[in-house]
Amino acid sequence: MGKSVVAIVKGAKDPGEEEIAALVRKAIELAGGLADIISRGDTVLINPNLVIPQSPETGATTDPRVCQAIADMVKEIGARPIIAESSAVGIDTEEAFRATGYTKLREKGYEVIDLKKEKTTKVPIPKGKSVKELSLPRPVVEAKAIISVPAMKTHDQALVTLSLKNTKGLLPDTFKRKFHTTFGIYQGVADLCTVFRPALAVVDGIIAQEGLGPMFGTPVEMDLIIAGKDPVAVDAITSMVMGFGPQEDGVIDAAARLGVGTADPDKIEVVGETISSVQRRFKRAEEAVFELVTIPKGFQLIFDERTCTGCRRNVLSVLVDLKEQGKLDRAAGLTVVAGKAERLPDVDREHLVLVGNCLAKFREYATFVPGCTPNNRDIIAGILGEESKVMYTARGGAEKNSEPPQ
Numbered sequence: 428m429g430k431s432v433v434a435i436v437k438g439a440k441d442p443g444e445e446e447i448a449a450l451v452r453k454a455i456e457l458a459g460g461l462a463d464i465i466s467r468g469d470t471v472l473i474n475p476n477l478v479i480p481q482s483p484e485t486g487a488t489t490d491p492r493v494c495q496a497i498a499d500m501v502k503e504i505g506a507r508p509i510i511a512e513s514s515a516v517g518i519d520t521e522e523a524f525r526a527t528g529y530t531k532l533r534e535k536g537y538e539v540i541d542l543k544k545e546k547t548t549k550v551p552i553p554k555g556k557s558v559k560e561l562s563l564p565r566p567v568v569e570a571k572a573i574i575s576v577p578a579m580k581t582h583d584q585a586l587v588t589l590s591l592k593n594t595k596g597l598l599p600d601t602f603k604r605k606f607h608t609t610f611g612i613y614q615g616v617a618d619l620c621t622v623f624r625p626a627l628a629v630v631d632g633i634i635a636q637e638g639l640g641p642m643f644g645t646p647v648e649m650d651l652i653i654a655g656k657d658p659v660a661v662d663a664i665t666s667m668v669m670g671f672g673p674q675e676d677g678v679i680d681a682a683a684r685l686g687v688g689t690a691d692p693d694k695i696e697v698v699g700e701t702i703s704s705v706q707r708r709f710k711r712a713e714e715a716v717f718e719l720v721t722i723p724k725g726f727q728l729i730f731d732e733r734t735c736t737g738c739r740r741n742v743l744s745v746l747v748d749l750k751e752q753g754k755l756d757r758a759a760g761l762t763v764v765a766g767k768a769e770r771l772p773d774v775d776r777e778h779l780v781l782v783g784n785c786l787a788k789f790r791e792y793a794t795f796v797p798g799c800t801p802n803n804r805d806i807i808a809g810i811l812g813e814e815s816k817v818m819y820t821a822r823g824g825a826e827k828n829s830e831p832p833q
């Protein structure tokens with residue numbers, strides 16, 4: 428089998444609409460063009476990352492000019508492009524369309540649809556390790572090809588979020604939640620991509636985002652478009668451009684293991700720019716938090732792959748809140764756990780704080796902060812041992828149970 432081809436194209440600083448269109452065209456042509464994946468009359472679903480209503484200048488969302496350029500290339504073949512997205516759980520996708528400039532594309536005659544409003548169909552995932560069946564919006568199921576167009580970002584949970592992770596934006600909200608609580612985000616996305624594998628990945632690296640991605644990081648101007656027909660290879664090479672290992676991210680690793688594509692640089696041909704000529708080390712999410720706060724002595728934070736963005740974000744932002752309140756030193760010696768842990772860490776119960784309903788089965792063993800997502804006020808109360816709806820079982824609350832449940 429031949430190598431997977433990944434094209435890296437770099438533009439001038441602050442490119443305009445025409446320059447972006449030229450960059451996208453060049454990257455797709457270097458990656459082998461569209462003719463072998465799209466035919467006249469096909470419906471092609473173009474999926475940007477519009478996780479929240481934030482302008483592409485923040486690096487959090489895909490620039491509409493990138494999707495417009497792809498849609499124009501699809502139209503030239505005689506196929507029908509549909510730009511489609513379902514924003515994060517609880518976010519109005521139409522509001523995201525307005526904030527990111529996609530309503531303007533609609534006004535120009537491009538088809539832009541909110542997948543949250545579409546009827547769904549059940550689809551089996553026969554090769555899925557954790558997902559066996561999904562309900563997906565009909566336009567996703569009926570599309571002849573999916574083009575994933577992520578923004579180039581770090582992620583507080585999955586290290587990076589690129590073309591594979593972006594496919595989570597094809598899911599209805601109920602399944603987005605299940606990917607965190609039940610399936611596991613790494614395996615869930617890899618399983619989804621065994622059936623809905625993007626035929627083309629085009630990474631919008633014009634304005635990328637580092638640090639507290641996928642929503643609250645710092646924009647970084649890269650002026651890059653990275654494209655290819657093997658989404659695993661595209662994500663692996665983009666990860667390397669961002670200063671990570673090709674398979675360091677859990678989603679890329681799970682997808683490579685399932686045979687969705689290759690993350691092995693020896694099996695990937697990079698065309699256009701070299702990795703080293705455009706590489707920049709991106710700040711990781713936890714580095715950004717730890718730059719803002721000095722972690723007190725003996726404090727530990729334990730997340731796993733099933734800890735949702737909500738719990739992660741709130742626990743991390745609580746550390747910043749506590750610093751601002753001058754109370755961060757009171758977290759010294761505590762271990763804070765969030766996610767769907769099966770077992771608790773080997774820490775004495777007086778120094779353990781369990782955050783979120785996923786840990787409710789341990790509620791009588793240690794301090795437990797209820798909620799899904801738990802709010803900052805209650806997490807702060809849990810850490811400080813102050814009054815709220817938090818249960819202080821281990822620190823003198825009414826309910827006593829000295830053995831951790833299994």
Ligand code: SF4
Nearest residue numbers: 735738783784785799
């Ligand atoms: S409790 Fe936290 S980790 Fe669990 S489902 Fe809710 S937000 Fe996600």
